[in-house]
Amino acid sequence: MSLSGKTLFITGASRGIGREIALKAAADGANIVIAAKSAEPHPKLAGTIHSVAAEVEAAGGKALALQLDVRDEQAVVAAMARAAEHFGGIDALVNNAGAIKLVGVEKLEAKRFDLMYQINTRAVMVCSQAALPYLKQSASGHILNLSPPLNLDAKWFAQHGPYTVTKYGMSMLTLGMSEEFKKYGISVNSLWPKTMIATAAIEFELGSRDAFKRARTPVIMADAAHAILSSEGRSLTGRLLIDDDILREQGVTNFEQYRFDPAGGSLVPDLFVD
Template structure:
């Protein structure tokens, strides 16, 4: 399978991991809906929905840039409607948009708690709900529909909560959507999975976190290639739904074991580990 003529609705696709996934799909000739907030250039975080659209088209796909705050139900519903009108449907939803604050309870303002849970957990649930009618139509047409969330495996260990309870709750909320929706949507023929990196990924957002050695990270393309394997898997095989994939494990399972090309610094063997991987 490939993604030619498939329509992907990707949240947070104006930069980083979301854009990398979009460009990998575009190489097959996919249609990509860029549902993200940034419409005007920000000196701290390069990339807008319009610059992303240019890159996606240059990679071989079609693009629909839409300014969307996924906390806003009306905005999400409007974006989904415009996507369906423009491309005739939605075959794949990628829940990539996320907010992070690695702060303990004492130093996490309620506004920041609400932001993380509003984007991560609530936003994932809302976008999935909004796209579900289109995904069901995709399934009925035999177009192999998928929902993929960029969220970690669920590990109920104190170590993953004690330093940033609010952030962990928000990310695990995304993963709980995967757990529940995989079972709920199985009867429709829609696969639902999560994907997470073993190492820290070199994105503009990561560079804003003090103390991170970007040279000891991997590039977003490792997740783009891993996501491609998920999104082209056959939904008729029930083993391809309800999984919490780790990028390098998934690539290795498909015979891709030389991962040096994904290293920011070639030859690196000691990477910054990501959270939530036991």
């Protein structure tokens, strides 16, 4: 279960879960393409493609930092080609880039919905399509989408239906691509956290870090992603996985290690998880 020598193309990898997945794979000696918009330091958000590239190298991996807007399909195609030329191929695509606005239909601006749709749903298709020629050449190609199980309870649509639609679109593409790419031996899965994860996206959406006391760190998602991406021969495909579940399948029993605050209260379930 090692990603040594494998090349991972990770979108939105300049911070949060994407960064943590990159560092976990780097510890195996993997090649990491850090593809994100953040090339310059942000006054309120730590991390750029260059700072993560340095962390990847320090962790034992090889890095290629590429500034990329996943809404631009021509730029995506060019980035995939550059990554494949640099590292000699692509073995895994992690569609981690995301946009969130927890607002209902009545008050959501159309341009904000467009942004969420383009980054959440459309980019999964665009990036997967662009990576496909290289994944076909891999001995064990993977696509991993950071998207939830399909829970059709009306409560998940009532307050933020537009966001739900764009995230569920990712999961439906997971199911479709797993079948479509079966003939190429490519595994396609989704991964979602059981509990809230302490990330900048959550902090800014909720307006504070108070919720972090009842959240887990991104490390749990990185460990779960590693288990998925190191599986072989489509032994794991077409699944909408929860981090807890896949780690339990791998024999993990200590989940307290993932708490952001060991003294915090009961963990907050993530969206779409009952």
